[in-house]
Structures are given as structure tokens and as C-alpha cells.
Amino acid sequence: MPAPAAAAVRPRLSRPGRGPTVAQLLEAGERPLVSFELFPSKDEEQHRQLWTTIRQLESLGPDFVSVTYGASGSTRDRTVSATQQIAEQTTLRPVAHLTAASQSREQLRHVVGAYASVGINHVMAIRGDMPGGPTVPWEPHPEGLANATELVELVSGLGDFCIGVAAFPDLHPQTRDADLDARLLVAKQRAGASFAITQLFFTAQRYFDLVARVRALGSDLPIIPGIMPVTRVSQIERFADLSGAALPSFVTDRLHEVAHDPSLVRAAGVDLATALSEELLAGGAPGLHFITMNRSSATREIYSRLRSHLNRR
Helix, strand or coil, rough: CCCCCHHHCCCCCCCCCCCCCCCHHHHHHHCCEEEEEEECCCCCHHHHHHHHHHHHCCCCCCCCEECCCCCCCCCHHHHHHHHHHHHHCCCEEEEEEEEECCHHHHHHHHHHHHHHCCCCEEEEECCCCCCCCCCCCCCCCCCCCCHHHHHHHHCCCCCCCCCEECCCCCCCCCCCHHHHHHEEEEHHHHHEEEHHHHEECCCCCHHHHHHHHHHHHHCCCEEEEEEEECCCHHHHHHHHHHCCCCCCCHHHHHHHCCCHHHHHHHHHHHHHHHHHHHHHHHHHCCCEEEEECCCHHHHHHHHHHHHHCCCCC
């Protein structure tokens, strides 16, 4: 995919029509942020579903939306295209995902340049996983980067980007070291990150413990919890693939109790996500980032239930 050289384009921190950056919104702290995660479509049917969801979520006035990149950069061109279309065809503030896995420094610079060329000034800088999932040992590209901290440094050096990074309430699936996860978050902040979004999780205390460890290191990095309503029993296995960890028993037991009725599974998933969101907001979480799987119905229902907690009309 042809793209302009990244270093030649330095986007403004506030693009006309999209207002302040995510970092500025978090610093202002006027209300909890609401955001949604999407993934790029691979065929016409998925494309229609994605854009139906985008338009439905746009009506809620979220603070930003993000488009995933594929753990090993496998969806790079489709991610860049979808993010550009959102920037050009909607009122939404797009946050572009970028992973270091399986890509050279030059490829990464070109992708950043493609984002910058259409005024996208927010990047989620993530190390990514190897093909095969999060438990496969990490192998840097021979001309690439060693970790997410180096990716943050690369993006930060290419322009005035507002950079987000990943956080792990349930521990990174390879290291399984809570203190190391906190130290790495602080290192990414020092490299130029302005906020973090967690991987999906289901126990609020895990999030609060992560925040406490980061604060104990002297970091004020805002950490936004990632929320995914599990509305189908089949998503239990999908979650394990995505995170490298199993769902907690209080979630699986609740879903298996009603597995015979898809509508009851969906209702249980919405209830669990709503309760988790309420607990997180009551504990001071600066926002909620909903992993939508390109479907808006459950997310919009949760949003409606949380409206009073979010200080939105």
C-alpha cells in the first residue's frame, strides 16, 4: 500500500471538528470518557455491518473510536483504510492501532505517515503478538522493534501524536508478572504515552490493583478499562484466545446456566458488563472503552443503563 513518508507530515494536536485530544479530555476530567473499539472488515458483508455499527455508535457522541490492527500486523491495509474512512466520513475522533509485531521500522513509519496524511493524530501503540496468539514466544522482526516502548518512541518522534498503550489487569500472558506490567506501563509513559487502555477483564479489583501498582511507582498515567459484553457462550473460548487467560468462574457459571437460551445468555452478558462498569466508575475509572466486535446492540444497551453514571444527557 503506497503511503507518504511519515516524517514529512506532523499532524496538529487538535484537528478542526474533533476538538481536544484524548489526553486533554482525560486531564480536564469533566466526566468519564466513553469509547468504542472496532475491527476492520474483510468482505462486503462485514463492511456493511461495520458501517451500520459506526453510524449507530456515532449517534451516542463517544469521545473516540479505535480500529484494531491485527496482533501481527495482519490487517494493516484494512485497518489503515477503515481508520482513514472514519476520519474523513464521520464526526468521530479516530484512534489508530499500530503493532510492532512482524513489521520493520520502515513499514511502521509508512503506516504512521498514512495516518498523519489524513489528520489522524491518535495512535494506540501496541507490541502485538506472534501468529498463533498471545502465548507464542515473541520474536522481533529483524529490522523492527523489540517492544511497545520502542514503538511509542518511534511514533512520538514522528509528530505531535497523542499515544495510547495497552495495559493488563489480568497480567500479561507471557510474563505473568504484575509488578513488571506496572513498570512497563511507566516506561511507556516516559517514552511518550499519554493514556492506556486495558485488555478486557471481568474482575474490577484486578483493574484497581493495576492502577495502585502504577501509582505506587509515581505515575499518573490515566488507565481506561476495556469492557467486552460476552453475549454468546462461544465467546468464552474466543476470550481465552484473545487474552491468554480463561474467564473467571462467576462469569462462565452464569453463562452456562442459561446456555440453552441465546436471549438469556445475551441478557446475562449485558448484566455482567453493566455491573462491572458501574463498579469501575464508582472506583474512579476515567472512562470505559467498549470492545464491540462490530455489533452495537449490547453496547448501546449498556451505555443506556450507565448514562447517569457517565454524566451524559
